[in-house]
Amino acid sequence: MPSMRDILIGLAVAAAVILIYYQTSLLPLVALAGLLFLLYRFADLRTSRFSTTVGKPLHKKGKAVAFDQIGGQEMAKRELLEALDFLLKPEKVREMGIRPLKGVMLVGPPGTGKTMLARAAANYTRSVFVSASGSEFIEVYAGVGAQRVRQLFSRCRQKARQEGKKSAVLFIDEIDILGGKRGSHSSHLEYDQTLNQFLVEMDGLNSGDEVNILVIGATNRPEILDPALLRPGRFDRIVQVDLPDLEGRKKILELHLKNKPVDPAVNLEKIARETFGFSGAHLESLANEAAILAMRAGEDTIREKHVLEAIEKVIMGEKVERKPSEEELWRIAVHETGHALVSETIEPGSVSSITITSRGKALGYIRQQPPEDRYLYTRDCLDHKIAVLLGGSISEKLILGNQSTGSSSDFQQAVDIAKKIIAAGLSSLGVVSIKDLPKGLLHRTIQEIINQQAQWVSSLLSGQVDLIRDLAAYLMEKEKITGNLFREKVKGQQKGKSSQAVML
Numbered sequence: 001m002p003s004m005r006d007i008l009i010g011l012a013v014a015a016a017v018i019l020i021y022y023q024t025s026l027l028p029l030v031a032l033a034g035l036l037f038l039l040y041r042f043a044d045l046r047t048s049r050f051s052t053t054v055g056k057p058l059h060k061k062g063k064a065v066a067f068d069q070i071g072g073q074e075m076a077k078r079e080l081l082e083a084l085d086f087l088l089k090p091e092k093v094r095e096m097g098i099r100p101l102k103g104v105m106l107v108g109p110p111g112t113g114k115t116m117l118a119r120a121a122a123n124y125t126r127s128v129f130v131s132a133s134g135s136e137f138i139e140v141y142a143g144v145g146a147q148r149v150r151q152l153f154s155r156c157r158q159k160a161r162q163e164g165k166k167s168a169v170l171f172i173d174e175i176d177i178l179g180g181k182r183g184s185h186s187s188h189l190e191y192d193q194t195l196n197q198f199l200v201e202m203d204g205l206n207s208g209d210e211v212n213i214l215v216i217g218a219t220n221r222p223e224i225l226d227p228a229l230l231r232p233g234r235f236d237r238i239v240q241v242d243l244p245d246l247e248g249r250k251k252i253l254e255l256h257l258k259n260k261p262v263d264p265a266v267n268l269e270k271i272a273r274e275t276f277g278f279s280g281a282h283l284e285s286l287a288n289e290a291a292i293l294a295m296r297a298g299e300d301t302i303r304e305k306h307v308l309e310a311i312e313k314v315i316m317g318e319k320v321e322r323k324p325s326e327e328e329l330w331r332i333a334v335h336e337t338g339h340a341l342v343s344e345t346i347e348p349g350s351v352s353s354i355t356i357t358s359r360g361k362a363l364g365y366i367r368q369q370p371p372e373d374r375y376l377y378t379r380d381c382l383d384h385k386i387a388v389l390l391g392g393s394i395s396e397k398l399i400l401g402n403q404s405t406g407s408s409s410d411f412q413q414a415v416d417i418a419k420k421i422i423a424a425g426l427s428s429l430g431v432v433s434i435k436d437l438p439k440g441l442l443h444r445t446i447q448e449i450i451n452q453q454a455q456w457v458s459s460l461l462s463g464q465v466d467l468i469r470d471l472a473a474y475l476m477e478k479e480k481i482t483g484n485l486f487r488e489k490v491k492g493q494q495k496g497k498s499s500q501a502v503m504l
Helices: 004-021 027-053 074-088 090-095 114-124 144-162 190-203 246-257 268-273 280-296 304-316 326-346 379-400 405-423 439-478 483-503
Strands: 103-107 128-133 167-173 212-219 235-240 351-355 365-368 480-482
Touching: 074 090, 074 103, 074 114, 074 212, 074 235, 103 114, 114 128, 114 167, 114 212, 128 144, 144 167, 144 190, 144 212, 246 268, 246 280, 268 304, 280 304, 304 351, 304 365, 326 351, 326 365, 326 379, 326 405, 326 439, 326 483, 351 483, 379 405, 379 439, 405 439, 439 480, 439 483, 480 483
Parallel strands: 103 212, 103 235, 128 167, 167 212
Antiparallel strands: 351 365, 351 480
8 A cells, every 4th residue: 555655756746747748837846845845854853853852761770869869858759659659569459449540740849859759759660761841742833742742652651661661650841831721822722732632641541551651740830730631530649849848958958968078067957947948959059059169268078158158159149240339338238237137126036147248139138047937927927028128228218318229129029028918918908809909009008018117117227327337337347247246246236335324
């Protein structure tokens, strides 16, 4: 039976003979045929390139990732291990009449270890590991995405047979690109066709297959996923992979510093406490930067000062070459001192360091150390955050008589927090829909919240003008003050004032 290619060649030759017979120029036909051939080859090349690159394991033999190498995700690991038992104990699953899970969705912020969990899952179950990104499925050519989905599942089965294994873990990162809600791309139905094919492939998975496939998806935008993707029978389990807590951060730091020469005096509990909000990727970068700083300083071991400086580098970026003028440095010192005094008044012991050294886009900054990890905020907590943000600009106004553009970022953050207060029903408006509020009313309520804190900060700092000047002068001299030294200076100034008052 002739192939489609032979039929097309025959039709092209027949068309050419007819055109020659009627003495018609072949040039337009040749040009059209050439263009169609190039488009065909380009689409074919894109598809074949996908089929040869997708599915390569993310680890080499002998360097597989194990669950005990992943810190800070104990709950996620337990949830995932339970799902993996369906691959390890298929006979027991059949005896109990359990329907095996087909898919597990890992949901969490970037850098929390979703890919590592998938790699560890493949290693734990001794399965073939095949990976792809959601962005690799979408093309401008109709049908290419659906074809790539079929190739991906076929690749899993083929690779498992080649390696003599009965199970495969298919990991799809950024699955929200592939699995976004259908109909949201009205001008591009390729998205919907690709998702439809993916759903069909998942429905075709069952425990009686020669190769059992567990699909693991990863996303940080679960709200845009199509409901059909998350229904029971497809992605049966959603596992939250959140930012690590205090104990989790400590364990991750131990893992990443294990192969590095760390000074025994380094207090990992203190470092973990100062890295609230860091993901696993941030902590890995922190350990690496600390080692680089130690090597740059000619030290044989990583000391605590290197780790603390690495925290600032990870948060703010590398030091920059620009050098503000003396007048600008004085303003920056006054500004940061105001932030620090408000923070320390509200929550003693919260200031970790103050610096007027420029890093990234920041001319200066204070780093705060929360006493404990906090996931819920009361109105008082949010008001305090706004007060700290306003401390810099109000300090400038009290000492220098005016404010500067350096406070614009602080103001924007204060407005964002005020909006959270309104959205949470903690403002004078009560429970409201912030989207449906008139803009004028929303603006007045934000002003009311911020002005209330501005008045409190002004009354607080107006009685500490001399203290602000003294601390800012010291900061100008040293460029950086640790939190402990800052607190000592504040106590020293307060004791001096109280002594003078007694003498008078």
